Amino acid sequence: MEVLANIPFVAPSAEQKKMTIDYDTIIVGGGSAGCVLANRLSADRGHSVLVLEAGRPDSWWDIFLHMPAALTYPIGSRHYDWLYASEPEPFMHNRRVSHGRGKILGGSSSINGMIFQRGNPLDYERWGADPGMARWDYAHCLPYFKRMERSIAVQSDYRGSDGPLELERGPAQNPLFGAFFEAVQQAGYTLTDDVNGYKQEGFAPFDRNIRHGRRLSAARAYLHPVMPRQNLTVKTRAFVTRILFEGRRAVGVEVVEGNSGYPRQIRAGRVICAGGAINSPHLLLLSGVGPAAELEALRIPVVQDLPGVGANLQDHLEVYVQHACTQPVSVYPALQWYNKPWVGAQWLFLRRGPAATNHFEAGGFVRSNDDVAYPNLMFHFLPVAIRYDGTSPSGGHGYQVHVGPMYSDARGSLTLRSTDPTVHPALRFNYLSTEQDRREWVEAIHVARTILRQPAFAPYDGGEISPGPGVQSDAEILDWVARDGETAYHPSCTCKMGTDAMAVVDPDSMQVHGVEGLFVVDASVFPYVTNANIYAPTMMVAEKAADLLAGSTPLPPASVAFYRHGTR
Numbered sequence: 001m002e003v004l005a006n007i008p009f010v011a012p013s014a015e016q017k018k019m020t021i022d023y024d025t026i027i028v029g030g031g032s033a034g035c036v037l038a039n040r041l042s043a044d045r046g047h048s049v050l051v052l053e054a055g056r057p058d059s060w061w062d063i064f065l066h067m068p069a070a071l072t073y074p075i076g077s078r079h080y081d082w083l084y085a086s087e088p089e090p091f092m093h094n095r096r097v098s099h100g101r102g103k104i105l106g107g108s109s110s111i112n113g114m115i116f117q118r119g120n121p122l123d124y125e126r127w128g129a130d131p132g133m134a135r136w137d138y139a140h141c142l143p144y145f146k147r148m149e150r151s152i153a154v155q156s157d158y159r160g161s162d163g164p165l166e167l168e169r170g171p172a173q174n175p176l177f178g179a180f181f182e183a184v185q186q187a188g189y190t191l192t193d194d195v196n197g198y199k200q201e202g203f204a205p206f207d208r209n210i211r212h213g214r215r216l217s218a219a220r221a222y223l224h225p226v227m228p229r230q231n232l233t234v235k236t237r238a239f240v241t242r243i244l245f246e247g248r249r250a251v252g253v254e255v256v257e258g259n260s261g262y263p264r265q266i267r268a269g270r271v272i273c274a275g276g277a278i279n280s281p282h283l284l285l286l287s288g289v290g291p292a293a294e295l296e297a298l299r300i301p302v303v304q305d306l307p308g309v310g311a312n313l314q315d316h317l318e319v320y321v322q323h324a325c326t327q328p329v330s331v332y333p334a335l336q337w338y339n340k341p342w343v344g345a346q347w348l349f350l351r352r353g354p355a356a357t358n359h360f361e362a363g364g365f366v367r368s369n370d371d372v373a374y375p376n377l378m379f380h381f382l383p384v385a386i387r388y389d390g391t392s393p394s395g396g397h398g399y400q401v402h403v404g405p406m407y408s409d410a411r412g413s414l415t416l417r418s419t420d421p422t423v424h425p426a427l428r429f430n431y432l433s434t435e436q437d438r439r440e441w442v443e444a445i446h447v448a449r450t451i452l453r454q455p456a457f458a459p460y461d462g463g464e465i466s467p468g469p470g471v472q473s474d475a476e477i478l479d480w481v482a483r484d485g486e487t488a489y490h491p492s493c494t495c496k497m498g499t500d501a502m503a504v505v506d507p508d509s510m511q512v513h514g515v516e517g518l519f520v521v522d523a524s525v526f527p528y529v530t531n532a533n534i535y536a537p538t539m540m541v542a543e544k545a546a547d548l549l550a551g552s553t554p555l556p557p558a559s560v561a562f563y564r565h566g567t568r
């Protein structure tokens with residue numbers, strides 16, 4: 001890590017205390033949720049808000065952030081990414097699975113795949129059925145999904161029309177997308193108008209966070225437009241190392257700015273953790289909020305014994321099923337070095353061409369067995385065979401689907417390894433650890449292969465590259481998934497909302513149970529990971545939380561019908 005290693009706790013000197021600044025609210029993390037909160041809470045000009053972001057600013061000239069197709073570059077780079085990795089995964093041949101997380105203004109929304117998916121309405125019915133969670137069912141969440149978005153492609157009762165997040169759809173015009181839509185129907189699946197509307201189940205073009213050919217991160221949509229507000233201060237390269245308490249009341253934070261390596265204290269009326277599903281529980285644990293035995297083992301004074309902090313870790317694991325393509329129609333040439341100047345120039349001057357899209361322009365949702373009430377598999381189709389790290393195994397034209405189970409019952413944990421805030425916590429996801437998970441993985445590969453072998457692909461099919469014909473039996477499939485699976489970058493649920501013994505956050509206030517003045521708002525508060533990519537639900541949570549934190553009247557619940565399999 002950078003210069004921050006081994007920061008000792010230093011009591012503030014008289015000089016430091018004099019320099020202490022007071023804010024009404026400190027937001028730890030200028031990421032996806034943090035940008036929403038900064039915007040909504042600073043709308044009250046009498047309320048001072050300080051955002052502390054550990055990463056760099058999202059500079060206008062940084063093409064790796066703003067060019068949609070450059071999305072593979074920031075992942076794995078210390079200039080943009082926290083570079084987490086799991087502990088050896090026991091059901092994956094003890095592999096460590098890499099976990100990128102945005103370390104930059106805009107957080108993960110500045111480096112993500114820009115796919116915009118709300119999840120299934122039944123995800124929120126599931127949330128709402130947990131103790132104390134009645135006001136997080138679909139009817140209560142839908143108005144906040146609508147408030148955040150300006151849907152360009154679809155106008156309906158389900159979609160927002162004047163929010164900060166402009167949502168467009170990719171053209172999905174490559175002939176391989178045409179083959180994909182035909183193939184899913186030949187395989188017996190249906191198309192749907194809008195996976196974010198009445199019916200998620202089925203296949204459709206996907207919404208994306210791209211505006212005029214540029215990534216529309218949470219920072220661009222929510223933060224930059226309100227930066228001039230006098231009551232809003234945003235500090236980048238400001239790493240929060242501890243929450244300060246007086247008794248059980250959070251009164252501020254300890255922060256290391258720039259390369260100083262020197263912690264200073266800032267006091268505030270309240271502290272909101274928006275550091276994401278890894279960093280927020282990490283910060284709570286470092287500050288004495290978490291399972292007492294774990295804290296005592298590291299001699300951290302216990303402020304509040306909360307066994308749920310870091311528990312309940314969930315994610316989506318995914319694989320790519322890849323085919324070679326016999327016709328020169330994939331976007332492979334756009335990735336070749338000799339075409340990059342032309343592709344780059346098109347983007348730079350016209351904001352068009354292969355660099356102006358995330359290429360995840362279509363996909364869909366499938367029930368892989370009759371036991372599930374709603375889709376448990378998500379597919380993304382890509383008109384090229386490529387991995388997230390940019391490598392292309394076909395060495396030529398190809399196409400692929402990304403697939404994986406969406407609500408596995410595998411549960412992991414995040415635990416402290418050290419009291420040094422720069423030492424990453426231990427992440428154990430336990431991918432493939434349950435029977436249900438393994439069954440759904442086998443089903444997922446069967447469904448993917450069924451789709452890709454339909455006649456619609458016959459004109460293009462150059463054979464399966466990965467996993468390849470050698471992988472057939474259930475055992476071979478599971479072995480391949482264990483060796484090849486990668487995270488879809490959706491860690492969540494590590495400070496879950498609720499009122500049961502493992503709950504960390506009060507669903508009606510977002511306050512951490514048992515303490516005062518300390519709140520969590522980000523992907524860590526989900527009780528269950530949703531059935532799709534999780535950026536949109538994170539933003540919805542932040543929108544709804546902003547009303548709870550501002551004391552505003554919540555938006556009235558929306559009672560609209562939604563599709564349920566087996567009913568009309």
Ligand SMILES: Cc1cc2nc3c(=O)[nH]c(=O)nc-3n(C[C@H](O)[C@H](O)[C@H](O)COP(=O)(O)OP(=O)(O)OC[C@H]3O[C@@H](n4cnc5c(N)ncnc54)[C@H](O)[C@@H]3O)c2cc1C
Nearest residue numbers: 029031032033054107108113114115240275276523533535
């Ligand atoms: C590579 C990648 C691809 C993805 N693709 C998609 C996709 O296509 N679609 C989708 O829906 N989802 C996608 N996701 C997931 C989605 O982007 C995230 O789940 C979501 O943005 C998380 O939001 P958050 O507010 O919880 O955390 P983040 O957006 O990660 O924000 C946390 C912020 O807090 C800062 N921070 C953390 N700790 C501290 C500290 N101690 N002091 C100061 N600052 C701190 C971080 O630097 C970061 O800026 C992807 C994620 C990644 C990483």
